[in-house]
Amino acid sequence: MDNELNGHEAHESQDTHEASNRRNFLRLGLSSGLGIGLGAAATMGLMAEGDSKGSAGSKVKLMSPDGKIVEVDSDQIVDIPRSVELVVREGVPNRKFVMVIDLSRCKNARKCKNACSKMHYLPPERSYIKVEKMQDAEKTAPYWMPTPCFHCDNPPCVKVCPVDATFKTSDGIVSIDNTRCIGCRFCMVACPYSARIFNWGTELYALNDEQKEAIKPHESCSPHLRGTVEKCDFCPNHTRHDKLPDCVKACPNGVFYFGDELDDTVSNGDETLRLSKLLKDKSAYRYLEDLGTKPRVYYLPPVNRLFPFVDPNEHPEKEHHE
Ligand code: SF4
Numbered sequence: 239m240d241n242e243l244n245g246h247e248a249h250e251s252q253d254t255h256e257a258s259n260r261r262n263f264l265r266l267g268l269s270s271g272l273g274i275g276l277g278a279a280a281t282m283g284l285m286a287e288g289d290s291k292g293s294a295g296s297k298v299k300l301m302s303p304d305g306k307i308v309e310v311d312s313d314q315i316v317d318i319p320r321s322v323e324l325v326v327r328e329g330v331p332n333r334k335f336v337m338v339i340d341l342s343r344c345k346n347a348r349k350c351k352n353a354c355s356k357m358h359y360l361p362p363e364r365s366y367i368k369v370e371k372m373q374d375a376e377k378t379a380p381y382w383m384p385t386p387c388f389h390c391d392n393p394p395c396v397k398v399c400p401v402d403a404t405f406k407t408s409d410g411i412v413s414i415d416n417t418r419c420i421g422c423r424f425c426m427v428a429c430p431y432s433a434r435i436f437n438w439g440t441e442l443y444a445l446n447d448e449q450k451e452a453i454k455p456h457e458s459c460s461p462h463l464r465g466t467v468e469k470c471d472f473c474p475n476h477t478r479h480d481k482l483p484d485c486v487k488a489c490p491n492g493v494f495y496f497g498d499e500l501d502d503t504v505s506n507g508d509e510t511l512r513l514s515k516l517l518k519d520k521s522a523y524r525y526l527e528d529l530g531t532k533p534r535v536y537y538l539p540p541v542n543r544l545f546p547f548v549d550p551n552e553h554p555e556k557e558h559h560e
Pocket of ligand 1: 386387388389390393394395396412428429430431432433434469531
């Protein structure tokens with residue numbers, strides 16, 4: 239098996255899974271209008287007023303796929319079985335994954351983005367990690383800031399998902415079950431960090447049959463499903479086996495530290511540090527933490543920087559990649 243996929247456990251066939259998944263069912267519902275079945279309507283995230291499981295004969299109001307409010311009998315609404323067993327949503331036991339990004343070390347080498355895209359079979363036009371040029375004030379020096387998903391402990395993206403397709407696991411990771419996602423994009427609007435991207439067109443990108451079968455779609459955005467939302471997943475195929483995510487391993491400058499809050503340790507592959515001491519000694523902060531999202535990604539301020547800032551747009555001849 240491809241090394242990229244080592245650690246994936248044997249599981250159900252993707253074809254079988256897709257044939258029966260609720261997302262395909264919902265597609266049918268969308269193309270046929272509300273009349274296809276109120277069960278579909280209830281699980282498409284239609285906003286309901288009142289108890290959707292009220293007593294027989296009572297009425298509830300739902301928003302139809304074309305945005306109209308309709309009134310239906312509550313006993314017409316049925317639950318659709320989950321496409322994923324609940325147990326897979328529990329996460330790695332006794333782990334609380336955390337990431338620390340040292341802004342003083344980043345020189346926009348973009349190795350993290352490339353490794354991430356390779357690991358997730360992403361086409362060139364999509365990336366789960368952004369590296370932004372930042373400048374805190376007019377007279378302060380600019381710096382580079384990588385931004386993955388922050389796997390917030392109070393994630394607004396999870397709260398707004400109408401079909402429970404995105405969820406928080408016990409190990410701290412915010413995951414997406416793409417077979418359940420209906421592509422409403424509420425989560426993209428709710429995320430204050432723009433960490434999520436939408437797959438407008440590429441399905442099962444560049445995967446051979448063995449790779450498709452080896453990937454668990456409910457805890458990784460691969461294989462990609464057209465019309466669904468994707469984002470950084472902290473490489474669950476690695477973290478499940480106490481290995482570092484690919485962005486951490488690929489960075490030549492040791493920018494990313496990853497580890498376990500319960501062990502109080504993080505590593506960038508070269509050095510392993512005490513998490514609490516690192517955060518305290520370097521005055522770590524979390525991006526826009528006053529929003530109350532409680533990100534699981536910490537930043538170390540860009541002080542005593544290791545590299546001069548070079549903007550490839552202004553000085554293309556000085557651009558360095560390592
Ligand atoms: Fe959700 Fe955005 Fe937080 Fe990631 S960064 S967990 S997508 S709110």
